[in-house]
Amino acid sequence: MALLPIIHAPDPRLKVKSAPVEKVDASIAKLLDDMLQTMYAAPGIGLAAIQVGVPKRLLVIDLAKDDEPKQPLKIINPEVIDLAETDKIWEEGCLSLPEQYAEVERPEWVEIKYLDETGAERRLKADGVLAVCLQHEMDHLDGILFVDHISAVKRNMILRKLVKQRRMKATG
Numbered sequence: 001m002a003l004l005p006i007i008h009a010p011d012p013r014l015k016v017k018s019a020p021v022e023k024v025d026a027s028i029a030k031l032l033d034d035m036l037q038t039m040y041a042a043p044g045i046g047l048a049a050i051q052v053g054v055p056k057r058l059l060v061i062d063l064a065k066d067d068e069p070k071q072p073l074k075i076i077n078p079e080v081i082d083l084a085e086t087d088k089i090w091e092e093g094c095l096s097l098p099e100q101y102a103e104v105e106r107p108e109w110v111e112i113k114y115l116d117e118t119g120a121e122r123r124l125k126a127d128g129v130l131a132v133c134l135q136h137e138m139d140h141l142d143g144i145l146f147v148d149h150i151s152a153v154k155r156n157m158i159l160r161k162l163v164k165q166r167r168m169k170a171t172g
C-alpha cells in the first residue's frame with residue numbers, strides 16, 4: 001500500500017468531471033486500498049480519487065471511530081437511484097480545503113447503486129453522516145466542492161484563506 005499526496009483547492013484538477021471505471025481490475029483494487037490508507041492517515045472519513053489526482057469515478061468511506069473496527073466502503077461508478085425530498089444542514093469539511101468548514105444543505109437521505117471492488121453491483125440507502133459523506137464524495141466525481149453549495153461571499157472567503165495559508169507555509 002502507498003500513501004498518496006492529496007490535492008488542495010484551488011487546484012484546477014478538483015473541477016474536473018471524472019470518467020467511469022470501465023473495468024474493475026487489480027489496479028483499481030490497489031488504488032482503492034491506497035486511497036483508504038491515505039484517508040486513514042489524513043485523517044478523514046471519505047476520499048474521492050480525484051483528490052489524489054486520479055479522474056476516475058471511485059471513492060472510499062469509513063465512518064468507524066478510532067476505537068472501533070474498520071468499516072471500509074469501496075465504491076465504484078456510483079449513481080443516485082433515489083433521493084429524499086427534504087433537506088438537512090450539516091457542517092462539512094474537506095481534505096482538499098484543509099481547516100475550512102461550512103454548513104451545507106443536502107437531501108437527508110440518498111439511495112445509490114455502485115460496483116464493489118469485485119465488480120459486483122450493490123445498492124446502499126444511506127442517511128445521517130453517511131448520506132452527507134456519500135453526496136460530498138459523489139460531488140467530487142463531478143468536480144464539485146462543498147463550497148460550491150454555499151454563498152459566493154462565504155466561498156471566496158474560504159478560497160482566499162486557503163491561498164493565504166499556502167503562502168504562509170511557502171514563506172514560513
Ligand code: GNR
Nearest residue numbers: 044045046047092093094095136
Ligand atoms: O473527512 C471528511 N469529513 C467530512 C465531514 C463532513 C462532511 C464531509 C466530510 S468528507 C471529508 C473528507 C473529504 O474531503 N472527502 O472528500
Ligand code: NI
Nearest residue numbers: 093094095096
Ligand atoms: Ni472532500
